[in-house]
Amino acid sequence: MHDVYIRNMEIADYDLVIDLWKSTEGIGLSEADSKENIRFFLERNHGFSLVALKGNKLVGAVLAGHDGRRGYLHHLAVRREHRKEGLGRRLADGCLEKLKLAGIDKCHIFVFRENSVGKEFWSKIGWLIRGDLHIMSKHI
Ligand SMILES: CC(C)(COP(=O)(O)OP(=O)(O)OC[C@H]1O[C@@H](n2cnc3c(N)ncnc32)[C@H](O)[C@@H]1OP(=O)(O)O)[C@@H](O)C(=O)NCCC(=O)NCCS
Numbered sequence: 001m002h003d004v005y006i007r008n009m010e011i012a013d014y015d016l017v018i019d020l021w022k023s024t025e026g027i028g029l030s031e032a033d034s035k036e037n038i039r040f041f042l043e044r045n046h047g048f049s050l051v052a053l054k055g056n057k058l059v060g061a062v063l064a065g066h067d068g069r070r071g072y073l074h075h076l077a078v079r080r081e082h083r084k085e086g087l088g089r090r091l092a093d094g095c096l097e098k099l100k101l102a103g104i105d106k107c108h109i110f111v112f113r114e115n116s117v118g119k120e121f122w123s124k125i126g127w128l129i130r131g132d133l134h135i136m137s138k139h140i
Pocket of ligand 1: 027076079086118
C-alpha cells in the first residue's frame with residue numbers, strides 16, 4: 001500500500017486536479033479555473049499550492065498564494081474516500097507554513113455560506129468566520 005504524500009502542484013497536474021474539483025461539492029469553479037488561468041496563478045504564486053497523491057492517484061488539492069500582504073487558499077478538496085484522515089489539515093497547514101516562510105502572517109478563504117462541511121472543517125482547524133465582512137465582486 002502507498003502512503004499519501006504531499007508535493008507542490010504543477011501545471012501538469014491540471015487535468016487530474018480539475019477532475020477532482022469538478023466532482024467535489026462545495027467547490028465553485030468558473031472561467032478563472034481554466035488551464036491558462038491556473039498556469040498564470042501557479043507562475044505568480046510559485047511553490048505554494050499542493051497536491052496529495054496516493055501512488056499515482058490524486059486524492060487532494062489546494063491552491064494557495066498571496067498578494068504581498070495577505071495569503072489566500074482556494075478550492076481545498078479531499079477525495080471522499082480519503083476524508084477524515086487528516087489530509088485536509090495537512091494540505092491547509094502545509095500552505096500556511098509556506099506562506100509564513102514568505103513573510104505572510106494572515107490568510108483568508110472563501111467558503112460558500114451553505115457549505116456546512118467546509119465551515120465545520122475550517123473551524124475545527126482554527127479558522128474564524130468573519131461576521132463583519134461581506135465579499136463584494138465586480139467583473140472588469
Ligand atoms: C473540507 C475537507 C477538505 C476536509 O478534508 P478532510 O481531509 O476530511 O479533513 P481532516 O481529516 O484533515 O479533518 C481535520 C479536522 O476537521 C474535522 N472535520 C473534517 N470534516 C468534518 C466534517 N464534515 N464535520 C465536522 N468536522 C470535520 C475532522 O474531524 C478533524 O478534526 P480532528 O482533528 O479534531 O479530528 C473535505 O471534507 C472536502 O473536500 N470537502 C468538500 C470540499 C470543500 O468543502 N472544501 C472546502 C472549500 S472552502
